[in-house]
Amino acid sequence: SAVISQKPSRDICQRGTSLTIQCQVDSQVTMMFWYRQQPGQSLTLIATANQGSEATYESGFVIDKFPISRPNLTFSTLTVSNMSPEDSSIYLCSVDSGGYEQYFGPGTRLTVT
């Protein structure tokens, strides 16, 4: 299974600012995914990121708010832009295992004040 790390593990940010979350995988993967888990809620897919192409966003999520980079096969970033308290969530990245399931990073706990 893939080992996934995320930075930062948690952060407290002021409204109106932006935070970039990094996701690093210990092996090359084709597809990486970004999820949001709002307090007490389940996971919602934000976007799918393939290396060398634009990320594909799910309904309700837009590139201006959540820009994603995927510069190579082991790394991706998600930026949460112009933050508001409603953006307080856990943000998780995951990778396709090649066997239908996904492996998840430990998550980034974001609090916006």
Place this chain on the structure above:
Amino acid sequence: AQSVTQLDSHVSVSEGTPVLLRCNYSSSYSPSLFWYVQHPNKGLQLLLKYTSAATLVKGINGFEAEFKKSETSFHLTKPSAHMSDAAEYFCVVSDLDSGNTPLVFGKGTRLSVIA
């Protein structure tokens, strides 16, 4: 479009008694089904998966689940609960034939284990 319904938001059992977490799914294609567990302040861990092979799937930590197509169910069971099983459990569906692998999560079931 696929969807998942976890029938209980919270289940409480005594240590040593059986665990049953219920999940029903809806899928247009041949589904892959998963159970993930999330312990407090920790990441998601895959418990088990069904991908069109044996309908009774065994996972880690003594958990198992049975795929029942006629009932569109994929309930998670364990014969004897342990205190360390207390966590949030997510039933997840993905379509095998849809050409990509987005996961659709259920709302989660919080399992409490009472000593």
